[in-house]
Amino acid sequence: MDRKFSVIGKPLRKVDALAKCVGETRYADDIELPRMLYAKQLRSSYPHARIRSIDTERARQVPGVYAVIIGVELPEKFGIMPSTQDEEALAIEKVRYAGDPVAAVAASTEALAEEALRLIEVDYEPLKPILSIEEALASTEESERIHSWNRRANVQKAVSFEFGDVARGFEEAEEIFEDTFFFQGNTHLPMEQYCALAQYGPQEKLTLWSSTQTPHYVHRALSKVLGLPMGRIRVIAAPVGGGFGGKSDPFSHEICVAKLAMITGRPVKITLTREESFYVHRGRHPVKMWMRTGVKKDGTLQAMHFRSFLDGGGYSSYGLASVYYTGALQTVTYKLPAYKFEGVRVFTNKPACGPKRGHGTPQPRFALEVQLDKIAEKLGIDPIELRLRQLVEPNSIMVNGLRVSTCGLKECIEKVAARADWKNKFRKLPYGRGVGFAASSYISGAGLPIYWNEMPHSGVQIRLDRGGGITVFCGSIDIGQGSDSILAFAVAEEFGVDLADIRVVTADTDLTPVDLGSYSSRVTVMTGNAAIQACRKLKEMLLPTASEMLEVSEDDLEMAEGQVRSRSYPKRAVSFAACVEKAEAKFGTLGATGSYRPPRHPANYKGSGVGPTPAYSYSASIVGLCCDPETADVKIEKVWIAHDCGRAFNPLLVEGQVEGSVYMALGEALMEEQVFRKSGLHKYPSILEYKSPTTLETPEIETILVETNDPEGPFGAKEAGQGPLLPVIPAVSNALYDAIGVRIDELPITPDKILRALEGRLKPVSVPSFDFPPPIKWQPGEGIEVRQKS
Amino acid sequence: MRKSKTSGANERLTKRLLRLRVNGEIKEVATETSKTLLEVLREDLNLTGTKHGCELGECGTCTVLINNEPILSCLMLGVESEDVDIVTVEGLMQNGRPHPLQKAFADLGATQCGYCIPGIILAAKALLDKTPHPTRQQISQGLSGNLCRCTGYTKILDAVELAAQSEAR
Numbered sequence: 001m002d003r004k005f006s007v008i009g010k011p012l013r014k015v016d017a018l019a020k021c022v023g024e025t026r027y028a029d030d031i032e033l034p035r036m037l038y039a040k041q042l043r044s045s046y047p048h049a050r051i052r053s054i055d056t057e058r059a060r061q062v063p064g065v066y067a068v069i070i071g072v073e074l075p076e077k078f079g080i081m082p083s084t085q086d087e088e089a090l091a092i093e094k095v096r097y098a099g100d101p102v103a104a105v106a107a108s109t110e111a112l113a114e115e116a117l118r119l120i121e122v123d124y125e126p127l128k129p130i131l132s133i134e135e136a137l138a139s140t141e142e143s144e145r146i147h148s149w150n151r152r153a154n155v156q157k158a159v160s161f162e163f164g165d166v167a168r169g170f171e172e173a174e175e176i177f178e179d180t181f182f183f184q185g186n187t188h189l190p191m192e193q194y195c196a197l198a199q200y201g202p203q204e205k206l207t208l209w210s211s212t213q214t215p216h217y218v219h220r221a222l223s224k225v226l227g228l229p230m231g232r233i234r235v236i237a238a239p240v241g242g243g244f245g246g247k248s249d250p251f252s253h254e255i256c257v258a259k260l261a262m263i264t265g266r267p268v269k270i271t272l273t274r275e276e277s278f279y280v281h282r283g284r285h286p287v288k289m290w291m292r293t294g295v296k297k298d299g300t301l302q303a304m305h306f307r308s309f310l311d312g313g314g315y316s317s318y319g320l321a322s323v324y325y326t327g328a329l330q331t332v333t334y335k336l337p338a339y340k341f342e343g344v345r346v347f348t349n350k351p352a353c354g355p356k357r358g359h360g361t362p363q364p365r366f367a368l369e370v371q372l373d374k375i376a377e378k379l380g381i382d383p384i385e386l387r388l389r390q391l392v393e394p395n396s397i398m399v400n401g402l403r404v405s406t407c408g409l410k411e412c413i414e415k416v417a418a419r420a421d422w423k424n425k426f427r428k429l430p431y432g433r434g435v436g437f438a439a440s441s442y443i444s445g446a447g448l449p450i451y452w453n454e455m456p457h458s459g460v461q462i463r464l465d466r467g468g469g470i471t472v473f474c475g476s477i478d479i480g481q482g483s484d485s486i487l488a489f490a491v492a493e494e495f496g497v498d499l500a501d502i503r504v505v506t507a508d509t510d511l512t513p514v515d516l517g518s519y520s521s522r523v524t525v526m527t528g529n530a531a532i533q534a535c536r537k538l539k540e541m542l543l544p545t546a547s548e549m550l551e552v553s554e555d556d557l558e559m560a561e562g563q564v565r566s567r568s569y570p571k572r573a574v575s576f577a578a579c580v581e582k583a584e585a586k587f588g589t590l591g592a593t594g595s596y597r598p599p600r601h602p603a604n605y606k607g608s609g610v611g612p613t614p615a616y617s618y619s620a621s622i623v624g625l626c627c628d629p630e631t632a633d634v635k636i637e638k639v640w641i642a643h644d645c646g647r648a649f650n651p652l653l654v655e656g657q658v659e660g661s662v663y664m665a666l667g668e669a670l671m672e673e674q675v676f677r678k679s680g681l682h683k684y685p686s687i688l689e690y691k692s693p694t695t696l697e698t699p700e701i702e703t704i705l706v707e708t709n710d711p712e713g714p715f716g717a718k719e720a721g722q723g724p725l726l727p728v729i730p731a732v733s734n735a736l737y738d739a740i741g742v743r744i745d746e747l748p749i750t751p752d753k754i755l756r757a758l759e760g761r762l763k764p765v766s767v768p769s770f771d772f773p774p775p776i777k778w779q780p781g782e783g784i785e786v787r788q789k790s
Numbered sequence: 791m792r793k794s795k796t797s798g799a800n801e802r803l804t805k806r807l808l809r810l811r812v813n814g815e816i817k818e819v820a821t822e823t824s825k826t827l828l829e830v831l832r833e834d835l836n837l838t839g840t841k842h843g844c845e846l847g848e849c850g851t852c853t854v855l856i857n858n859e860p861i862l863s864c865l866m867l868g869v870e871s872e873d874v875d876i877v878t879v880e881g882l883m884q885n886g887r888p889h890p891l892q893k894a895f896a897d898l899g900a901t902q903c904g905y906c907i908p909g910i911i912l913a914a915k916a917l918l919d920k921t922p923h924p925t926r927q928q929i930s931q932g933l934s935g936n937l938c939r940c941t942g943y944t945k946i947l948d949a950v951e952l953a954a955q956s957e958a959r
Contacts, residue, residue, distance in 0.1 A: 017896035020904025023839020023879035030838035241905030274844040480903030652899035663942030687848035695930040
């Protein structure tokens, strides 16, 4: 079915674009309420210490200070993953990273709140800080333990899986490759810092505005920690000034302002400084990796054994999912008959890591794609040809049970190779210039919710107004990716109406049905499907009404150009508004809901919940760069990228996501790193020191959209927001090898590493030894039968 | 009982009266002398279109125009801002119509989260006022002090090119 669209596929302006360009959009920190107080948090300067006592008496005496709170007043623990809730709004017995909040103050001005913080006396008993993966794995003493709930000292989670016959795969392999890699951590650095504002009214209802990607999870966490029923809490996500995963947890500062508002009876706002935002973090995990791969002489994969070691920081955050994600998606690009994965996430005394664009998958993708480049080199096969020989088939089940529906990877690779003129450049450019290739895949939303439940992942409610106005309500939050626009586009397409007639109300737990949040690239697929379902329910009232009005059979009706009309005699038409009025007279007030839950996935082993999705996106990228061998300065000349987005819901928005992903990948590949001193303090906690690409470092990006029309996607769409980041980072490393003949298996690829490599002094990445648990074994065919849309 | 928090009437005033020219209007505002122009604009004049990203002069987010020059409003004090023409993003609309740069940014998808966009549009305006037909490289140079984490800059550069071509400017 190639349906003709009026809105989908068009490069339309986002519904909120102009408001953002004229300065009208009100972000969290732009909101002011009468009688508002300002909050500040006192943060630990020790990375690891026991709190002996906290004396807040002097702070309370400062005129203009209205409340001071410490941890014992908020003893209930919270955390995004239900099984690893190890965070406290304010640390009670010990601090686990330099920057861990221990007290919060509400005062009439920020300056007074700061003055009060200086008067709070905390008596710490410093403990030995654990600052590396190795130290965490070696720690045995009770005093070295960062948390007490986990079984093994400083091991948050260790997992092990074996899919297919790994031993046989390696036996049958003709060549075996073994490599180690290190992906340094980095942070999201959204331009907007964290901000939250709480109000507690005389009706004993709490309202929280926050810059959050997950208002629903914040709603749940507030209820748990404050002991208020969810019905008495309203969470409104303000338009988010950049997220990239960093605003997906419920946070200490959100809970603190809520508590302070309840104590003072006045609105309380907190805006974190840029430095604090670096410490709140939840960014890319530093991951050490070991990858062993067995291949035939023609390069076909026989077996892979992969180990990941994640440096998690002081708290669990999303870490449980992160460790699984480092192992899950190796299988969905190339046919892999046998695969063993072992992963471990450790606690260290640093800010907690969490999800950043690509969540847990850019690190193993870097390892895999660089290793394939090495394999191709050794076997004398073009690296693109090596991959094309063994791409996964559409509509197939992978060795670890993941189900792939559509797959446009072949087309992505062929197009990107042609546009970049790969054949004439690879290994043919002069010394100092090179091209590198890599491919990847990502999920369009997680198959399972974060907390176990059978409810929808996304809900949409639509209200039709007399006069033809349409209001769409949905819990999703626009973080810049365009989720508000996606709702409007889907509804405009279904009803054939002008976008100007649609108003979108989102991310307000009092008004909008639950959407789980803007994470895991889930929003277009899930809210899009929910919106379509709601529209179709309304059509069940509108179409019979129009049929009666026009005396035309329902089958012959179409909704287009603001009308309901006969397909055969387009002049027999009634306006959408008139049809709505008649339908309201007939059926009563018009409204409908739609919802979406991802399909069931075939695998049924413990841990199989991470990796499944309604549909995988695919990307392929070629990076062209030059490197001055004297200074090791790397300049990216151009990036070509092809992305299988299912269907380009709106090509402007999809391209924007691809370009933003490429940019962010280049920052991670070449300069960005979140690293710490021995004191536990951040080395670069400012925008000047934390290097990220400006216009001058960002090259020309040529984006090619590949459309596969996925049956599970709304109008065929898949994700675009995270997947395109994945291939670019390994492509940079592979291009550098093509340019100057050295491999850098350690990110970011900074000039000092390149110079050491050129001088033969860059040591391979060392990987710790660890006693992984016995693997959970699973074979394809053992799972449950799942029917698939086609 | 809580002690009275109100200051005594005999305490000295902490604010100074400033007369500012913002977006063509004269604004009189009583403000602390320690406040940056950024804070005066946002907190005292409620012109929240100007955003803050670091308050250390590192990110370009708080850019405003002072006498048509792009200036980081986080590095300038309110008390230094008298007798100059201050233009914020709100001042670019004329008679309810967006400036060609604002329209081009919206039309081409150059705004994602939008947080850095007011500063970037003002930096771009200063560039186009001096160099009406800039090359791509000149645009890139002109905006190199403004960070954007969403777009990869591509569509931002496209939008400035489009605005430069638009006759209405």
